[in-house]
Amino acid sequence: MQNIPNEQEQRGDTSRYETCLLAADDDGIATAARLLAQGHCVAFPTETVYGLGADATDGRAVAGVYAAKGRPAFNPLIAHVANMAMAESLVRMTPQARRLAEAFWPGPLTLVLPRHGEVSDLVTAGLDTLAVRVPAHPVAQALLTAIGRPVAAPSANPSGRISPTTAAHVMDGLSGRIAAVLDGGACAVGLESTILGFDGDIPVLLRPGGLAVERIEALLDRPVTLHEGSDITAPGQLTSHYAPRGALRLNVVEPEADEVLLRFGDGPSEWSLSASGDPVEAAANLFALLRKADATAQRIAVMPIPTQGLGAAINDRLIRAAAPQG
Secondary structure (H helix, E strand, O other): OOOOOOOOOOOOOOOOOOOEEEEOOHHHHHHHHHHHHOOOOEEEOOOOOOEEEEEOOOHHHHHHHHHHHOOOOOOOOEEEOOOHHHHHOOEOOOHHHHHHHHHHOOOOEEEEEEEOOOOOHHHHOOOOEEEEEOOOOHHHHHHHHHHOOOEEOOEOOOOOEOOOOOHHHHHHHHOOOOOEEEEOOOOOOOOOOEEEEEEOOEEEEEEOOOOOHHHHHHHHOOOOEEOOOOOOOOOOOOOOOOEOOOEEEOOOOOOOOOEEEEEEOOOOOOOEEEOOOOHHHHHHHHHHHHHHHHHHOOEEEEOOOOOOOOHHHHHHHHHHHHOOOO
């Protein structure tokens, strides 16, 4: 194992770490919790993607997340908590939000609600709302329980690049810039959480994700409004995001000679998001295959993917990944 920084070493300095890879056992989780409590940044698995965590009550630690990722400070973070009680200590739950939390937490749903607890203003990017989630991954649950504090965590990758779904992906992008990576294997969902806010009593989809919006509408028995406008009210709303280094072309049936084609519902292939056309399987494979294609070719093409269910979130990520960077 690589050297683990002590409380006085390297805190807040993202250029001097020898990033250690921690096993997701009791000792590894205890070490990760200690590092977080000391103000270091630690990547950890959730069911969606790996998050880059910092103590959400410690402004200097949260600043380390922005620095390690190169993330713009106007882009807010999600506070990850172990349970409903901790969420309620940070935000004011509306009746609809409570129904959703009781139905879908732990799980890939983030709720944006009025804040009232103690978190750094850097977590909210100065907004009067806070994005909060209870992750379902057992390693994330154990870590959050061990630290006993909210952990601010965007995806554990350089800002704007492809999100990580394995510890190796995190190390590839952030090794040397964070204290540790807690290795919990591959993420099952493979897409970031669905983010939902409220305009009065109207539910508003701020980012599609790992929970299909149809399930939210079925529970609330009402349609969900789509967020409009260019203002940033939640994570994951930047126009260019999740991007490979190479060019990305969407809704392609016949690839050009120099393109790798990510296939969907087109039979078995090394490049199949889902050979059977299953959007759940495609979501789980999306970021890993984008990374593999990006390492193989300078141009990537993707077959059409229906927009129902998790297909909406897949298309959202692909559209942002294909957007011009600047």
